[in-house]
Amino acid sequence: MVARVAGVFDEKLTEAIANSKILVVGAGGIGCEILKNLVLTGFPQIEIIDLDTIDVSNLNRQFLFHKEHVGKSKAQVAKDSALSFNPNVNIVAHHDSVISNDYGVSYFKQFNIVMNALDNRVARNHVNRMCLAANVPLVETGTAGYAGQVELIKKGLTQCYECQPKAPQKTFPGCTIRNTPSEPIHCIVWAKHLFNQLFGEEDPDQDVSPDTADPEAAGEAGASALSSEGTTSGNVDRKSTRQWAAETNYDAEKLFTKLFGDDIRYLLSMENLWKKRRPPTPLTWDNLPGKDDPPTQHSGLPDQRVWSVHECAQVLANSCKALQADLAGRPEGDHLVWDKDEKSAMDFVTACANIRAFIFNIPTKSRFEIKSMAGNIIPAIATANAIVAGLAVLRAQAILRGLTAAATSVYLRPKVNHRGQLFVPEKALTPPNPKCYVCAPKPEVGLACNLKSLTLKDLTTAFKDGLNMQAPDATVEGKGLVVLSSEPGETDHNNDKTLEQIGLNDGCALLVDDFLQNYEVRVRLQQEDDEKSWRLVTDTDAPMPAPKEEEKPANGSNGSNEPKPGPSRTRADSESDMEIIEEDDDETTVKPPKRRRTEMSDEVVELC
Amino acid sequence: MVENTDVELSEAEAEQYDRQIRLWGLESQKRLRASKVLIIGLSGLGAETAKNIILSGVKSVCLLDNEKLKEIDLYSQFLAPPDKIGENRAEASLQRARALNPMVEVSSETRAVDNLPDEYFTTFDIVCATGLKQEQLERINNVCRDNNKKFLCGDVWGMFGYMFADLVDHEYSEEIVQHKAVKRGPDDNEKNARETVSITVKRRAIYVPLQNALSADWRKPELRSRLRRGDPSYFVLKILLRFRDEQNRNPDPAKRKSDTETLFRMRDELVKELSLPSGFISDELLTDVYGVVAGAAAVVGGVIGQEVVKAVSQREPPHNNMFFFNPVKCVGFVELYGQ
């Protein structure tokens, strides 16, 4: 059917298209555009997969969706709209996560090309591994604002998505968040943690109360603070914040008094913290700045107006009530998941972040700005998506034509480079990194940790978060001893044992395997007494291929062969943090099959 | 140039345009919302351009075309449904164009450009023309120029494409990122105590009309030296415009063999005329110029759409003055001609 009109393409391409089968992963901004191009060009067999439903903020670029589609499946609506362009093609839509046992290696093998139009690293890593395992060419795409890129990934021929260490997630020391915030983002992270403590999934790493173990405050401060404040905060801290809040019926004034009065006074008592810093100012509920201010004239969007502290307290009270009601309407044990597009959740974080910022003499921000920061929004626009999707489909045509070696990465730059280039192709394919712990013939990686303190549960986290595995199994090399099993219950009884307790020692190697991803890696354990958590160590002897200079506008700017960071790494340089991804709601296309994660994955709090 | 930018956005607009406002700011969005755009030629490129401009949230878009929808259009023209073959391309595109963004007024005009008076074109803030002959493009460009209106044109032949812009005397603001040292507490070390601040500067760009750009004198040494950079896209455009002017049509997929021969002959003539190095314009570039390939239309339509946004919002430096997409190398670049 492709040759609606013969002669548009040469015979070879016409035939290759007619016999092709393409998988599009993601039906967001780029996915809609790719699907349109494929359907118009006459690609006869297409499958599209997306877990997400349509939101009103998608409509400025995801042009296959209209207002009446809000709330519906992206994959299904995209299919229906695209078929109206060309009813003669066959599209299969999956409203599903690509990370699922339903889409195994044999599923991927049926396609000539897989085209990624994803918005998050977890799913990209996963599809990368599936395409390597199935040996199917993967066309990887992404945009961020005006910039974007298209990259071919082909086993053995090019580097894979994980060949170069990606810029680490931005992390903040826990004591900065809990004790000594100095930037708006610290207060925003704290406010999101508070949301989770009160309404979301409780996570001990997201404690919002003063951290008495802060090394800076060590010694007398903590002790004297405890004895003087023993009855109020001491008691409160032993209870979970959630339990305490529930007992007060989420009373806004009580909550406020504890968080912005008592806790701040407690921090003040840790005197060492304030020797070189400006100390915070505790607030009292009925005497807040801005209470008697007349309404100010504001131009711009309502969300761009910065609230007074008094207004923040009102918003806190109202959003708290709404969230409490939401939580109460759910089954016992369920919790809320913070979402920047949920009004009350966003109001709550804006109000709490600003009140805390005021207390610490940090500039307060508008709801509009806080939404960008809290929601990790990288704005996406129609034009950049259209360009990247157009380039991606032209690259796919070249691959089908047999010109794979010429299908180099192309970068869309936000502004032309010194040679006047707006789309910059690389001169040649970048070969695989022989030391890549994903696509090397015998993948290997080091794991630095303290075997005396790292538990088996922590090890599972290291494999999932550090090695992006979904369901890891691990055995001791040479012994066949099963250390971790992805079968529920099989090794759970060992979860709290340390690696040393189960007999693992320095230099010992584990074979870690993910059945779904068809991926096995040899992990060398390295004892490090000072390591508080864990850290991946990639081979530093053989440098990885350096990325080409200016042709990497946004992604992959960190070409150095640093150890891949785990959560205990020191704070990331924020300049290198930008990764090209298409903005959409974080993690939307990912639903790990066996566990539930909160949406809090964009910051990691370090242990102090 | 665009007026009535003082009205605040409605809640629905703020919600729908949330992401792009975060990128280009509220002022730009207000300017977009006040601007009137004319799109001439509803081929695949016209459809792509219309889609991007309508999604951006301008005041109004008029789709102008006097041609009928043909089967070959369906390779890239997704605004016109396949069952409307034989109907006027602009009218056939109306319904879907409106559905893209109900907040934008979309209308159609079915008269040929040659039958429209000069004043017609000056009722818009910006005109984007595709599919016309050089002479028609120059006429509309000059009308716009005389009335201080912005003019863009472009085309896609197969996988090859270009864009030209005449924004006359264009003032715009540009955001420049600077690094500033800050120190708030003892936690701040050298590295994290730096903050990026962006400042906005005003700039101005002067453009030339299309006839200047297309009649660049290649005997001049400054242009001669450009040949060494080795991209012949400018000449491919000259050949394809000449083909359209002489044959009164675009290269036809049904006559792929004979039209390719014609194109090669025209190439050889041009090489001789401008004393270009032989082999400079490869055969490869002239063989994939049939129909409008969807991927290429998306690419060039994306560039034109973004340039319209930049032009009416007067934000960020617009391209001055020609953009080419060379599909053989997959390179897209901007060069200034005719100045």
Ligand SMILES: [Zn+2]
């Ligand atoms: Zn690799």
